[in-house]
Amino acid sequence: MASDVNLVVIEGRVVSDLESKVTAGNSSLTTFRIANHRWIPGNEGREGREETNFLAVSCWGNVADRVAQRVSKGCKVVIKGRWQVRQWQDQESGQQREGHELVADDVAVTHEPRGAER
Numbered sequence: 001m002a003s004d005v006n007l008v009v010i011e012g013r014v015v016s017d018l019e020s021k022v023t024a025g026n027s028s029l030t031t032f033r034i035a036n037h038r039w040i041p042g043n044e045g046r047e048g049r050e051e052t053n054f055l056a057v058s059c060w061g062n063v064a065d066r067v068a069q070r071v072s073k074g075c076k077v078v079i080k081g082r083w084q085v086r087q088w089q090d091q092e093s094g095q096q097r098e099g100h101e102l103v104a105d106d107v108a109v110t111h112e113p114r115g116a117e118r
Helices: 061-070
Strands: 008-014 019-022 028-040 049-060 076-089 096-111
Touching (some): 008 096, 028 061, 049 061, 049 076, 061 096
Parallel strands (some): 049 096
Antiparallel strands (some): 008 028, 008 076, 019 028, 028 049, 076 096
């Protein structure tokens, strides 16, 4: 069976510290959150407004290792990847939960915060 297209390209600013670990299966995993802003113009004399979305990002393998070395809070990044929805049962309440994240295939830093050292 053929797969449908699931391709996301998004720009945003890293708003959390990166968390890196090695999974039980010996895979590198780096996670962080970005803020993505968009301007919504006003109409009929109304003032426009800014809308901000906060998105979870996961990177695996070599991408995770590279991101952990080159990306930090405050960096502006362009991410190419796929959108993923995960579902699980909460251990405490027993309720079904759902989480959304961008699984990155590539992360490019377009601007580093002032004073950033690599």
